[in-house]
Amino acid sequence: MTLDRPTAIAATGLRKSYGEQTVLDGIDITVPEGTIFSLLGPNGAGKTTAVQILSTLIEADGGSISVAGHDLATDADGLRGAIGVTGQFSAVDNLLTGEENLLLMADLHHLDRDEGRRRTAELLERFDLVEASKKNPMTYSGGMRRKLDLAMTLMGDPRVIFLDEPTTGLDPRTRRIMWDAIRNLVAGGVTIFLTTQYLEEADELADRIALLDHGKIVAEGTAEELKRLIPGGHIRLQFTEPEELDQAARTFAGSTRDDAALSLQIPSDGDVRSLRAVLDHLDVASIEVASLTVHTPDLDDVFLALTGHPAETRSSVEAGNEAADSSESSEKETVR
Numbered sequence: 001m002t003l004d005r006p007t008a009i010a011a012t013g014l015r016k017s018y019g020e021q022t023v024l025d026g027i028d029i030t031v032p033e034g035t036i037f038s039l040l041g042p043n044g045a046g047k048t049t050a051v052q053i054l055s056t057l058i059e060a061d062g063g064s065i066s067v068a069g070h071d072l073a074t075d076a077d078g079l080r081g082a083i084g085v086t087g088q089f090s091a092v093d094n095l096l097t098g099e100e101n102l103l104l105m106a107d108l109h110h111l112d113r114d115e116g117r118r119r120t121a122e123l124l125e126r127f128d129l130v131e132a133s134k135k136n137p138m139t140y141s142g143g144m145r146r147k148l149d150l151a152m153t154l155m156g157d158p159r160v161i162f163l164d165e166p167t168t169g170l171d172p173r174t175r176r177i178m179w180d181a182i183r184n185l186v187a188g189g190v191t192i193f194l195t196t197q198y199l200e201e202a203d204e205l206a207d208r209i210a211l212l213d214h215g216k217i218v219a220e221g222t223a224e225e226l227k228r229l230i231p232g233g234h235i236r237l238q239f240t241e242p243e244e245l246d247q248a249a250r251t252f253a254g255s256t257r258d259d260a261a262l263s264l265q266i267p268s269d270g271d272v273r274s275l276r277a278v279l280d281h282l283d284v285a286s287i288e289v290a291s292l293t294v295h296t297p298d299l300d301d302v303f304l305a306l307t308g309h310p311a312e313t314r315s316s317v318e319a320g321n322e323a324a325d326s327s328e329s330s331e332k333e334t335v336r
C-alpha cells in the first residue's frame with residue numbers, strides 16, 4: 001500500500017501565469033515515496049510548467065513546495081541536490097561523446113575518478129549504449145539521446161526524478177526500454193513524477209494519475225478509479241445505409257447515433273450476454289450491420305468525459321506504431 005509511505009513531493013496551491021495567460025491555476029500535488037505519479041494532459045496544458053516549478057527551474061507565482069523533505073522556500077539547494085530532471089530539452093552536450101557526457105556528470109556530482117568510471121560503465125551497460133559510447137550524441141537516434149539523458153540524470157543518484165514526456169516521439173521498442181528503466185528505479189525506492197500525453201503510458205506505469213486541463217487538475221486517482229468515474233463502455237454498430245441506422249436507433253433505446261459516421265453506440269459493459277442480446281435484436285429486426293466493435297472505457301474516455309476534448313495530440317504515425325505494438329486495445333474484436 002502506498003498510503004503509509006512518507007510524502008516525496010508535496011505541492012499546494014501552485015499558481016503560474018504568463019502575462020494574461022493563467023497556466024497553473026492553484027494545483028495541489030502529493031506523491032508518496034517510491035511511487036510513480038503521472039500528470040497527464042494535452043499540449044499546452046501546463047505539464048512542463050509544473051515540472052519546471054517543482055524542480056526549481058522557474059519560480060511559481062504562488063504556492064508551497066516540498067520535495068524529498070526539503071522545503072523550496074527555506075532549502076532550495078537541498079531540494080536541488082535530491083532531484084533529477086530530464087526534460088524535453090536534453091542536457092546532453094554535443095561536443096562530447098556519450099561516455100564523456102556521463103563522466104562530466106560524475107565530476108559535477110564530485111564522484112572520485114574510479115567511482116565515476118565505474119558508474120559510467122554501469123549506466124552505459126544498463127541503457128544499451130556501450131557500442132555508441134565513443135560516438136558523438138549528434139549521431140544518436142532520438143531514443144538513444146533520451147536514454148543517455150536519463151543515464152546522466154541517474155549519475156547523481158536522485159531520490160526523486162522528474163521525467164517530462166520521456167517517451168514522446170520514441171518508437172515502441174525504445175518506449176518499452178524506458179518504461180522498464182522507470183519501473184526498475186521505482187523498485188529501488190525512487191519517486192517518479194512523470195508527465196505524458198500518452199494515456200497508455202500513464203495507465204501502464206503510474207500509481208496515481210492527475211488529469212491537467214487548462215491549468216487545473218480535473219480528476220485524480222488510480223487508472224482504475226479514473227475509469228470508474230465514467231459510465232461503462234459501449235457497442236458500436238457501423239452501417240452502410242442511413243435507413244439501417246434509423247431502424248437500429250429505433251430498436252435500441254438509450255443508444256446514441258452519429259449520422260455523419262453512420263454509426264450507433266449502444267451502452268454496454270461489453271460482456272458476452274449483452275453482445276448476444278444486441279445480435280439477437282439485430283437478427284429479429286433484420287437489420288444489416290457492416291461491422292460491430294466492443295469498446296471498454298479507457299483513460300481517453302475519462303479525459304473526454306471530463307474535459308470535452310481528447311487528451312492525446314500525437315501524430316497518426318505514432319498512434320499507428322503504438323497500436324501495432326500494444327497488446328491491449330480498447331477497440332476489441334470485430335464480430336461481423
Ligand SMILES: Nc1ncnc2c1ncn2[C@@H]1O[C@H](COP(=O)(O)OP(=O)(O)OP(=O)(O)O)[C@@H](O)[C@H]1O
Nearest residue numbers: 018021023041042043044045046047048049050197
Ligand atoms: N516562458 C513562457 N512564456 C510565455 N508563455 C509560456 C512560457 N512557457 C510556457 N508558456 C505557455 O504556457 C502554456 C503551458 O505550457 P507548458 O509547456 O507547461 O505545457 P505542456 O502541458 O507541457 O505542453 P507540451 O505537451 O506541449 O509540452 C502554453 O500555452 C505555453 O505557451
